[in-house]
Amino acid sequence: MKKSSASFYEKQSFWRKSLNARTALLYLFPSVLLFIVFVFYPMFRTIYLSFFLTDQHGSAALFVGLENYAYILESQAFRNSIKATVLFVLYTVPAGVILALFLALIANEKLKGIGFFRTIYSSTMGISVAASSVVWLFLFHPSIGMFNRLLSLVNLPEVQWLLDPDWALLSVSISTIWLNTGFSFLILLGGLQNIDGYLYESAKIDGAGYWYQLRRITIPMLSPTLFFIITISLINAFQSFGQIDILTKGGPSQATNLIVYSIYREAFVNYQFGTASAQAVFLFLCILIVTIFQFKFGERKVHYQ
Amino acid sequence: MSFPRKIVFYFLLLFSAFLLFFPVLYAFMISFMTGGEIMQGKFFPQTFTLDNYFRVFERLPLMKYLMNSFVVSTGVMIGQLIVCSMSAYAFVFIPFKGRDFIFFLFISTMMIPWEATMIPNFFTIQKLDWTNTYQGLTVPFFALAFGTFLLRQHFKTIPKELFEASQIAGLSRFAFFWRVILPVSKTSLVTLGAYGFLTTWNMYLWPLLVTNNDQVRTVQIGLKQLQSQEVATEWGVVMAGVIVVIIPTLLLLFIGQKQLQKGLTQGALK
Numbered sequence: 001m002k003k004s005s006a007s008f009y010e011k012q013s014f015w016r017k018s019l020n021a022r023t024a025l026l027y028l029f030p031s032v033l034l035f036i037v038f039v040f041y042p043m044f045r046t047i048y049l050s051f052f053l054t055d056q057h058g059s060a061a062l063f064v065g066l067e068n069y070a071y072i073l074e075s076q077a078f079r080n081s082i083k084a085t086v087l088f089v090l091y092t093v094p095a096g097v098i099l100a101l102f103l104a105l106i107a108n109e110k111l112k113g114i115g116f117f118r119t120i121y122s123s124t125m126g127i128s129v130a131a132s133s134v135v136w137l138f139l140f141h142p143s144i145g146m147f148n149r150l151l152s153l154v155n156l157p158e159v160q161w162l163l164d165p166d167w168a169l170l171s172v173s174i175s176t177i178w179l180n181t182g183f184s185f186l187i188l189l190g191g192l193q194n195i196d197g198y199l200y201e202s203a204k205i206d207g208a209g210y211w212y213q214l215r216r217i218t219i220p221m222l223s224p225t226l227f228f229i230i231t232i233s234l235i236n237a238f239q240s241f242g243q244i245d246i247l248t249k250g251g252p253s254q255a256t257n258l259i260v261y262s263i264y265r266e267a268f269v270n271y272q273f274g275t276a277s278a279q280a281v282f283l284f285l286c287i288l289i290v291t292i293f294q295f296k297f298g299e300r301k302v303h304y305q
Numbered sequence: 306m307s308f309p310r311k312i313v314f315y316f317l318l319l320f321s322a323f324l325l326f327f328p329v330l331y332a333f334m335i336s337f338m339t340g341g342e343i344m345q346g347k348f349f350p351q352t353f354t355l356d357n358y359f360r361v362f363e364r365l366p367l368m369k370y371l372m373n374s375f376v377v378s379t380g381v382m383i384g385q386l387i388v389c390s391m392s393a394y395a396f397v398f399i400p401f402k403g404r405d406f407i408f409f410l411f412i413s414t415m416m417i418p419w420e421a422t423m424i425p426n427f428f429t430i431q432k433l434d435w436t437n438t439y440q441g442l443t444v445p446f447f448a449l450a451f452g453t454f455l456l457r458q459h460f461k462t463i464p465k466e467l468f469e470a471s472q473i474a475g476l477s478r479f480a481f482f483w484r485v486i487l488p489v490s491k492t493s494l495v496t497l498g499a500y501g502f503l504t505t506w507n508m509y510l511w512p513l514l515v516t517n518n519d520q521v522r523t524v525q526i527g528l529k530q531l532q533s534q535e536v537a538t539e540w541g542v543v544m545a546g547v548i549v550v551i552i553p554t555l556l557l558l559f560i561g562q563k564q565l566q567k568g569l570t571q572g573a574l575k
Contacts, residue, residue: 020401023478027395028407030388034448039414042425049424058428106317109306119559120322122566123329126558128507130525131547134532135332138540146331149346181325186562190570225570239420242509246529260420267424268514277424284421291416
């Protein structure tokens, strides 16, 4: 396809080519303008502000060099927030991907009424973080919540799900895994259905069992999709905000003060835009590293058709 | 498939479906219960009265919030479709110098988390005087690298000969885009549209930042208000609010699930 189009365009004159560039820019203009105003400018502005003390209107007031960074890296609160974020990623990403993979595998069987199950499994994608958090807030309720009722039913001690610093992050993670299942499931199911059915037929002729097929055909062929969904889940975990705002407000004793919530509070509650920007740059670097790492090392293990 | 294996799979399917859907089902049941029933920990309400639903519409300007969410989500959806399809068209059908560079710019926006830029964006909206306006809630989300790539993948499958033929037929570039490309890409456009609507309807942090009165506030922020006002006593009312908020997107998902799955997988992987 590339070759034929190249020869086609070679016939065109230089003037025509520059016309191409101008027309293209016309079509790209809205995207480029919006990206400049709402992505690139604010990114550089955030980096710039991270070197300053700011006034209430977010203008740079006093250049302090790297002091904002030194301050946040030394502050116990920010270290706490990094620790909570890393733990949150560890709690939600592997478990979330495995759960979605399990659901996608059982929903990929050719059975009667399978469409109903697929719809149910993808349903959490249609549920907002606010709605889901309000529902889970009730499930986690200390006295009338379902979890503690179940515990008392089997004579176990009650757990202060969202109020106990040892449990709060885990509780928020459970609700987050649930919320993200729909999207991961939908993508993984799509990946499974893209696998050539003929691979399984020849495996069956060779007498390969379910688990053998799973290990030797399904997982390797699904690896690009898995790779994609792991990256997306990681980035999503770093960006979590709504569930924290509704379920715990960062507490108890900052156990769930994830990085985005910490930025939000620093900027829009404490009006410390300089240090908040330094935290935002930190978040940006984390996500950048994850992305680069995934592209560099994840891709090699991946099987492409 | 053998009969015992079928049983195993149906068991797993039903069990998982029940666990996964339980929170929604439970919320639905609670939305019909009286305070007393909730305290007793019942699962089925005695009667399916709509009291809680009437009350939630009294407590909050919920109708207004729903309307706002609808306007904002539709606005973002249409904006994304226009902006992304234009840039995808340029990437596929117009060869020009610097295309790789611009393409790289698009990719790099995917590495910048939106939350890392929210502070300057907040002030940009303030300076434009867009706080508490629909444009403040919609315009920043019109350009979307993911959307451009999704459409680009689909445009690439359109044979180049079609373009050559259209030139011979004397169709202008824009006419080709508008009358040929967009109609044959309907499926991808529907996918992107549904995706845009869904994600915007569910957006939380940005509406929280740029709205501070009922004028354009969305339902998600309404839920936060409801929860902080009513939480102590009236869980039934709160859950009625939850059900009202999730019904539009759940319906959209139920209708478009197949389409979305196909479209998103393609956009993500090829």
